[in-house]
Amino acid sequence: MEKPLPSPVSGDVEYLTGMTLGAYLDLVRERFPELHRDLRFDRAGAARALEQLTRLFNEFETDDPESGRGDSYRRAQQHTAVRLTGIRRLFELAGGVRELRRLPASWRVLDLLAGDGLLARALLTLAPQVRSGVISSDVARHMVSSALAAELPALRQDARYLFLRDACVDAVVLAYGSHHVPPGDRRAVYLEAARVLRPGGRLVVHDFEEGAPSARWFSEVVHRNSAAGHAYSHFTEADLRRDLIAAGLGNHQVLRMYDPFVMRADTREKAVGQLADYVHDMYGLTALGRGGADREKVRAQVWELCEDCFRFGPDEGPSDGGSVEWRRSPAVYRSRDENAWIAEIPRIALVAVAVAAA
Ligand SMILES: C[S@@+](CC[C@H](N)C(=O)[O-])C[C@H]1O[C@@H](n2cnc3c(N)ncnc32)[C@H](O)[C@@H]1O
Structure with missing residues (x-):
């Protein structure tokens, strides 16, 4: 060929x-x-x-001591279940279904900020009938190579310019890192997404709302404690709507979604410790271990930072489905139906779901 x-x-x-x-x-x-x-x-x-x-090289390539967190980020993502609550909801929104078992086997979604293919791996467990549904796309070489090594269809491209034909996917997801696209370039990403969507397909944009606890985590904690820093602008609902309209995606809704970190383990200590390690690795919080602090001390520091930051008032909860059970601050509890301890850190994400013209 x-x-x-x-x-x-x-x-x-x-x-x-x-x-x-x-x-x-x-x-x-x-x-x-x-x-x-x-x-x-x-x-x-x-x-x-x-x-x-x-x-183009970014902080997600390797753990370069000056500017990287790629290796530790990928290590954290081996815990596929930690963000499953939010990921499941993103796929429901992208597929326009209430239950993922309703997704057809032929469904195809382009994950524009795929990293090493976390969403693709998650969909394999959430909706196994969807054969090779997620195309994992990312700009970082090591992310794409890891996805390919895991037998996932993957390609290296910038979300602002796609090496794909028109109208080839049912859905596009821009999530867990949309703030890495500069505000002035977001419209270009939506235009490209609209181009590759089939008529009636859906674009889901997910990020955190400027000024809210889930965005302050990045500006106040990640920026100070990771080698790469985190000088990125998050989203406002007004800008999100304006850019979607400018990209021809006026048919959209915006919602606030519960998107926690959840870690299960057989003891309380393990659940908290493993979730603290996850957060430490994912955000490359290497400054916390400097000065010889031992691992338990670093874990305690991470958990304390999470407790200080992720606190939501009663009016700051999800707008997505009245029945969603959500926590207003980090918690550790025993699960009702499993013999397990659960450590949970709440986050609320700002999400737009746009439908391409039919
Ligand atoms: C926070 S990671 C999220 C990875 C994965 N979705 C996850 O949830 O674990 C953000 C990813 O976006 C990628 N990225 C940043 N800017 C990009 C751009 N303009 N185009 C494509 N990928 C980009 C980075 O390389 C990184 O892998």
């Missing part, structure tokens, strides 16, 4: 670490033919986008 390459670019350009674009296309053609069919590296502007990718 022919390689869909842009005319000024040869397959020799390095696309992933140690892998040329030509080798990547061969691999995808062999292992993920459905994705290969939809790839368009010969779109107008693709050569420039590829050239920009060669110069």
Whole structure:
């Protein structure tokens, strides 16, 4: 089969670490033919986008001591269940279904900030009937390589310019990191999402609301304690709506969704300790361990920071479904139906669901 390459670019350009674009296309053609069919590296502007990718490195590549948290981020994501409450809801919203078992086997969703494929792995357990439903897309080389190594269909591209054909997916998800896209570029991401959505398909945008506890976590805790810092702007409902409308996605709703961190273990200490490790690794809070603090002390510090930050007033809860049980501050409790302890840190996310014109 022919390689869909842009005319000024040869397959020799390095696309992933140690892998040329030509080798990547061969691999995808062999292992993920459905994705290969939809790839368009010969779109107008693709050569420039590829050239920009060669110069792009972000904090999610490795644990570079100056500016990275990629390895520790991926270590945390081995706990696939911690964010399952929010991930399940995102898939329900993306699929327009109340229960994920209603998703058709052929359903396809593009995860634009996929990291190493957490959402794809989650969908395999939440809706096993959906065969290879999630295309994991990310700009970081190591994230894409990890997803491919886990046998997930994945590609390296910037959310602002997609190497995919028009109208090829049922849904697009921009979640768990949308603030990494600068405010002035978000509209371009929505335009690209609208282009690759089939008519009537859905775009779900998820982030945290500027000034709310879940966003202050980043500006007040992550920014001070991680090597890379965290100088990113979060979202406001007004800007989100304005940019969606400008991208032709005026048919949308905005809601606030419960999106906690949840860790289960057989003792109270393990549940809290493992959740503190998860948060420490995910956000690369390396400054907390400096000065020789031992592991238990770092865990206690992380938990205390979470207790200080993640506190919600009665009016700051989810607007998404009146029956959602949610906690207003971090808690550790014994589960009613399992013989397990649960450590839970509440977060409230701002979410928009837009429907592409039919
Ligand atoms: C916080 S991580 C989330 C990863 C995964 N979705 C998860 O929940 O674990 C954010 C991801 O967005 C990626 N990213 C940031 N800016 C991007 C952009 N402009 N285009 C594509 N990916 C981007 C990063 O490389 C990183 O892997």
